[in-house]
Amino acid sequence: MSLYDLARPLVFRLDAERAHGLAIEALKRGLVKRQDIPLDSRLRVDLVGLSFGNPLGLAAGFDKNAEVPDAMLRLGFGFVEIGTVTPLPQEGNAKPRIFRLPEALAVINRLGFNNEGHAEVAERLEKRARKPGIVGVNIGANKDSADRIADYVTGIHRFAELARYLTINISSPNTPGLRNLQKGSDLDDLLTHAVAARDGAAALTASERKPLFLKVAPDLSLDEVEAIAETAKRRKVDGLIVSNTTLSRHGIEGHKLVNEIGGLSGRPLYGRSTYVLAAFRRALGPEFPLIGAGGVENARTALGKIEAGADLVQLYSAMVYGGPDLPIRILKDMIRFLDKTGLDTIRHLRDSKVEEILARDPPVGWEQARA
Structure with missing residues (x-):
């Protein structure tokens, strides 16, 4: 039993957002023990011009303001994604806005892109500019923005020199109307401007x-998956992250918090997000980079994402329940899996169950979540 297992009952007596703030503060002060990270060349992944020491990443949302990216890398993550960051600081939605569901190993949140804005986050990233480790920046639009595409363009220009990669987040369910940017001409227009901004920033510097x-969101039909895939390829986006939180409540039916508004993450999201991941792999083909997120809580689920088409995986909600040594436990179990199977590289596992997953019925509640 870990120290976190012993402390968790006390931590869970605190409001979830308060507990998260204390965790960030502990990481900033160096109070969380540095982990002995297992190194194994079989876990290395070369993707989009970057070399990842292992495929396990920290999803956006944990470190919204780039306060502790290096502390998280020291816990064993192969890469860390900070944000979501918007041009102007914003408070987000009214509190309380994060809810733990321990019985389901799940979380509901309706944070609404609360963050300190471009200027503050960029200043922190500038201070770590020469440090090792892959840190990506997840960018968003302000809730009251008159031109959300312009917000994404601004974010790309602001962080192009500071990030190892950039992520356009249009899939949060907690900013009204944001997910509409996943559709048709709106998505085409956004990606056209975003790619041009990225290319322009590189030329300028x-x-x-x-x-x-x-x-992208997990609440997509197969037709919507095909449409997004076609637009992403045509506009030459470098990759997709599949997926954000879901509006579905499958897996927590009857729970006292089932009617709380917000996105559901954690264990109940795994089946839905993995099905959509496999659908994107089939639609995009074998060469297109994909990051799998949603319900990753151990080595088995991380490997399941890779089998469904992911090159890399991300987690966040599982840290609430697994604690700071979770990444190391996952990596060690991945290495044991490779020893047992005799695989030369984790990449040999990729795509091995795409068709098997898609042969199953779509996840329960599929249509209700999309409504």
């Missing part, structure tokens, strides 16, 4: 073009 990812 005579630097390399940073990989540009698009983060």
Whole structure:
């Protein structure tokens, strides 16, 4: 039993957002023990011009303001994604806005892109500019913005030199109307401007073009998956992150918090997000980079994402329940899996169950979540 297992009952007596703030503060002060990270060349992944020491990443949302990216890398993550960051600081939605569901190993949140804004986050990233480790920046639009596409363009220009990669987040369910940017001409217009901004930033600074990812929702029909995939390929986005939180409540039916508004993450999201991931892999083909997120809580679920088409995986909600040594436990179990199977590289596992997953019925509540 870990120290976190012993402390968790006390931590869970605190409001979830308060507990998260204390965790960030502990990481900033160096109070969380540095982990002995297992190194194994079989876990290395080369993707979009970057070399990841292992495929396990920290999803956006944990470190919204780039306060502790290096502390999280020291816990074993192969890469860390900070944000979501909007041009102007914003408070987000009214509190309380994060809800733990321990019985389901799940979280509901309706934070609404609360963050300190471009200027504050960029200043922190500038101070770590020469440090090792892959840190990506997830960018968003202000809730009251008159031109959301302009907000994304501004974010790309602001962080192009500071991030190892950039992520366009249009899939949060907690900013009204944001997910509409995933559709038709709106998505085409956004990606046209975003790619042009990324290329323009590189030309302006005579630097390399940073990989540009698009983060999508899990609440998509197969037709919508096909449409997004076609637009992403045509506009030459570098990759997709699949997926954000869901509006579905499958897996927590009857729970006292089932009617709380917001996105559901954690264990109940795994089946839905993995199905959509496999659908994107089939639609995009074998060469298109994909990051799998949603319900990753151990080595088995991380490997399941890779089998469904992911090159890399991300987690966040599982840290609430697993604690700071979770990344190391996952990596060690991945290495044991490779020892047992005799695989030369984790990449050999990729796509191995795409068709098997898609042969199943779509996740329960699919249509209700999309409504």
